[in-house]
Every structure is written in structure tokens, then in C-alpha cells.
Amino acid sequence: MGIVIAIDGPAAAGKGTVAKRLAQELGLAKLDTGLLYRGVGFAVLDAGGDPENGEQAHMAAKNLDPAVLQNPALRLDAAAQAASKVAVIPEVRAQLLDFQRDFANNPPPLDSGEPAQGAILDGRDIGTTVCPNATAKLFVTASPEVRADRRYKELLERGEKAIYARVLEDIKERDARDQGRSASPLAAPVDALVLDTSEMNADEAYAKALEFIRSRISA
Numbered sequence: 719m720g721i722v723i724a725i726d727g728p729a730a731a732g733k734g735t736v737a738k739r740l741a742q743e744l745g746l747a748k749l750d751t752g753l754l755y756r757g758v759g760f761a762v763l764d765a766g767g768d769p770e771n772g773e774q775a776h777m778a779a780k781n782l783d784p785a786v787l788q789n790p791a792l793r794l795d796a797a798a799q800a801a802s803k804v805a806v807i808p809e810v811r812a813q814l815l816d817f818q819r820d821f822a823n824n825p826p827p828l829d830s831g832e833p834a835q836g837a838i839l840d841g842r843d844i845g846t847t848v849c850p851n852a853t854a855k856l857f858v859t860a861s862p863e864v865r866a867d868r869r870y871k872e873l874l875e876r877g878e879k880a881i882y883a884r885v886l887e888d889i890k891e892r893d894a895r896d897q898g899r900s901a902s903p904l905a906a907p908v909d910a911l912v913l914d915t916s917e918m919n920a921d922e923a924y925a926k927a928l929e930f931i932r933s934r935i936s937a
């Protein structure tokens with residue numbers, strides 16, 4: 719079996735950026751698992767439903783259309799909030815589990831057509847639930863204020879309207895929901911390297927992550 723890297727952490731901690739660079743460096747197929755939950759949340763909203771309704775959310779997870787995952791609307795705040803609501807529902811999590819494990823165990827080829835050396839998954843419960851036997855686990859975090867500041871700048875760069883106080887409020891609300899749920903709550907796996915990036919730039923975070931992963935691969 720190939721290398722499996724698990725990256726978890728709260729909203730806007732920079733997991734995606736680190737995961738992308740690691741995937742390129744190590745030749746890994748990458749799965750942003752947050753997108754699956756965003757896809758389910760968005761599908762419920764799009765059908766005029768309620769993301770907190772267990773039955774509707776479960777059906778949306780069961781019928782998730784991979785094409786939805788390309789929709790730019792998934793990046794909007796409404797999709798993120800809906801994602802964290804459907805993510806509380808155990809049937810939704812169970813429904814998405816097989817796909818994630820299958821991706822980790824049988825990663826698709828890279829964009830270049832070359833076979834992948836393994837997989838890298840980022841989310842909230844990869845190291846604890848989806849891939850407990852991962853080669854290396856990282857928990858990327860930062861203070862809520864730093865994360866809100868990064869997300870705020872990202873939104874402005876994308877040309878979207880944003881208010882810092884609202885972004886911070888949204889992040890705190892999602893953190894509370896993600897940490898407080900009983901099904902696979904957000905928590906650092908005991909065997910993870912915890913990277914607090916509050917006072918680190920993206921290059922420093924990436925360098926530390928790569929050093930740790932290399933040490934685990936050669937162990």
C-alpha cells in the first residue's frame with residue numbers, strides 16, 4: 719500500500735495550501751474531504767431543504783453527484799455553514815466514509831497520468847476516523863483571529879464582499895459545531911504533529927510538515 723497522509727484542523731487553518739504543496743512534492747493524489755460535506759450541504763439548500771434535517775441530508779449524501787463538487791458556489795459561506803450542519807448527522811458521515819477510504823487505499827492517477835505514490839486527505843476526522851493507520855498525521859491550527867484574517871483576505875482576493883467580524887463569527891460558530899458534535903468531532907489525533915501556524919507563514923508551515931512526513935516515511 720502507498721503512503722497515506724492525514725491532515726486535519728479547524729476552518730481556514732491553511733490545511734488545503736499545505737496539502738496541495740505536499741501532494742505535488744510527494745506525488746500524491748489529493749482529496750479535499752470538506753468539499754464532500756459542502757456538496758451535501760449545498761445540494762440540500764439547492765433543493766430548498768434544511769441541512770439540519772437528518773433525512774434530507776442523508777438522501778443528499780446518498781445521491782451526491784460528483785459534478786456538484788465542481789460548482790464554485792461550494793466555496794461560499796452558505797455552503798460552509800450548511801456543510802457543518804450536515805456533518806453533525808452520523809448517517810451523512812457514514813455515507814461518505816467508503817468513498818474517502820477507497821480514495822486513500824486506491825488513489826487515482828495524478829494529472830500527469832503517472833500513478834500516485836499514495837494519497838493525502840484533508841478534513842476534520844481523517845487521522846481519527848477515516849485513516850487511523852495513516853503513514854503521517856498532521857493537525858494544522860491557528861488562533862480564530864488569525865484564521866478569520868486569512869479567510870477574510872482570501873474572500874476579498876476572490877472579489878467577494880466580506881466583513882471581518884462576520885467571518886470571525888462564522889469560524890467560531892463552525893469550530894463549536896465541529897468540536898461539539900458526537901460523531902467524529904474535530905480533535906487532534908494523539909499521534910499527530912500539531913502545527914500551530916498563528917505565527918508561521920505558509921512556507922514555514924510547509925517545511926515543518928514535509929520534514930515530519932519524511933521522518934515518518936523513513937521510520
Ligand code: CDP
Nearest residue numbers: 729730751752755801802805841842843892
Ligand atoms: O475550508 P474550510 O476549512 O473552511 O472548511 P472545509 O474543510 O471545506 O469543511 C467544511 C465543513 O465540513 C466543516 O466545517 C466540517 O463541519 C465539515 N467537515 C467534516 O465534518 N469532516 C471532514 N472530514 C471535512 C469537513
